[in-house]
Amino acid sequence: MLQVLSSAWALLLGMSLLMVGNGMQGTLLGIRGEIEGFSTFEMSIVMSAYFVGFLGGSRVATGMIRRVGHVRVFAALASLISAVMILYPTFTEVWAWTLGRVLIGFCFSAVYVTAESWLNNAATNENRGQALSLYMIVQTAGIVLSQALLLTADPSGYVLFVIPSVLVSIAVTPILLSISPTPAFERTKPMSLRQLAGYSPLGCVGMFLLGGVFSAQFGMGSVYGAKAGLSVAQISTFVAMFFVGAVLLQYPIGWISDRVDRRILILVVAAFGVAGSVIGMVFGSQFTLLLVSAFLVGGMSNPLYSLLIAHTNDFLEHEDMAAASGGLVFINGLGAILGPIITGYMMDVVGPGGFYLFTGVLFAILAAYAGYRSTVGRVVPVEETGTYVAVTPSSTSVALEYAQEYAIESDLSDDTATESN
Template identity: 75%
Template sequence: MMQVLSSAWALLLGMMLLMVGNGMQGTLLGVRGEIEGFSTLEMSFVMASYFVGFLGGSRLAPDMIRRVGHVRVFAALASFISAVMILYPTFTDPIAWCLGRVIIGFCFSGVYVTAESWLNNSATNETRGQALSLYMIVQMAGVVTAQGLLLVGDPSGFVLFIIPSVLISISFAPILLSISPTPSFETAKPMSLRQLFTISPLGCVGMFLLGGIFAAQFGMGAVYGAEVGLSLAQISIFVATFYIGALFLQYPLGWLSDRTDRRILILAVSFLGAIGALIGMLLGGQFTMLLVSAFLIGGMSNPLYSLLIAHTNDFLDGDDMASASGGLVFINGLGAIAGPVITGWLMGDTVFGPSGYFFFMVVLLAALAAYAAYRTTQRAGIAVEDTGAYAPVAPTSTPVVLEAAQEYAQLEETEVENAV
């Protein structure tokens, strides 16, 4: 672990600041939208716009890096993010915010691709698993920290928009000044979605449903809190609890993943997540139960992302893993775009009202559990000793980290075979 920190501390510090900035703007817009009188449906389009940009960025950023290099791409995109964050309170219009979110989503995706390729290049085969773990912890810790920073200013003013802009501006200084050499950049050609679905139906369906769950969970969480009248402090705690649950439960579930049939574990984790969402739907009026709900949803849904990747890898040849990563991210992105819009519609006064936020996640998590149960009847499971290793991956990761996780799984499987 210390070896990873010594070689990549600047990158991890920069990513920590980036995640603080991203975590602040996501929650802050949900609160500010309520202050400005935006409807829930309007805010759902604002939140979905980020994922439109993110999906586009994950597809185009590799070409940009190959043309002009890591340094220029990183600096240019981070500058755009910083500028848009300052402009949000200046143009308080849903269409302007949608455009800003598309730009920010695109830029963050490109920044992540750039930083993650640096991280992967700095790790060796022996330290790749530790690097992935540290990267995920930094991402989660950054978003949790962001929720606390929301309490230092008034959401109706400008200060809370300036803080993430400044953090983004200084985030790339340690990275650009301390990391060398610039790595070469290569990504595999994505596998066709038809081929990927044939190989792992559960992996594809699960990633699509999880895209909707994550986008609703993190994109609309602050909107829900504002709708039900939570204070800014309560909204901050509520949103942070999703990530705290993810940090606490990622590794125990990862340990189980390497010791049991992953389809059964996916079923159980999805079911527990649905129970957590049901608690929020029925008992969300009590703030304590709201936090219990957020902890369970975040703690179950985040490991599901890594579980589905590990399950898909079990059915892939080593040479196909890198190609499959792009397809998995694309499928997840499609679900993420639809998630906030459907959630916003369900939260409308003529449908479910604010409880529609949790109803949407109940339906999707229950659907994932049901489909996992169905898939157990369609083909025999892979023996536990023949499965690849579980690697923790955050839902905000790009194909670069997925490829690194798949390399790690392949290496671990090879070492086990050699040991036998």
């Protein structure tokens, strides 16, 4: 762990500042949109736009990096992120915010690709798992911290838009001054979606559904809070609880997943997600229970992402795992684009509770399909399953490929140790 910190502290520090900026602007727009009188549907379009840009950026970022290099791409896009954040309060129009969210999603996707390749270059085979864990913790901790910063100023003013802009600008400095050398960049050609679905129908269906769940909580959580009449402090705490649950429950669920039938565990975890959604829908007026619901929804959806990846890998040869990464991220991204739009529609129809109705339905479909697949799919013995590696839904296919490589290395090491014994 210390070796990872010594070699990648600047990158991790910069990424934490970037995540604080990203977390602030997402929640702040939901609050400010209510102040400006934007409708729920209009805000759903704005929030969905981020995932449109993110998915597009993940498809073209590698070509940009090959043409002009990591440093230029990172610096240019981080500067654009900073500029867009400061422009939000200047142009309080739906079309301007939508365009801004597309640009920020695109830029963050390319910035993540760059940072993740740098992180992999700084890690060794022995500490790659620790590096990925630190990266995940930094990402999630940055979003949680960002919610506290929302309490430092009035959301109807400019200051809260200036803070994330400044943080993103500062984040570039330690990374660009400390990271050397620039890593070589190689990408694996993605597996076709048809092939991927043939290997793991549950993995593909689950990733699509989780895209909707994650984008709803990341994009529409603050919109829900504003429509439900929560104060700024309550909204920031509410949004933070999604990610607190993700951090605290990721590893216990991962530990269990290496010891049981993963399809059954997917069913159980998704069922807890349904329970969390029902609590939020029925007891949303009680703030303490609302926090419990957010903790459960976030604590189930994020580990499910890694769990579905591990389940998919159980049906792949080692040489195919990295190739499957692009397809899994793409499927998740499609679900993420639709998530805020459908959530916004449901909130318009049934009120703020439509937020939890949407996540509950998706969790229920996933649980039911996991139960079905457990009766018809090929059974992989527990002792033959691959290693669970924690990955956040906000990571790109680059981090997912490196996680796949780490899982392969871990499995091969375990096989070698077993044979030697």
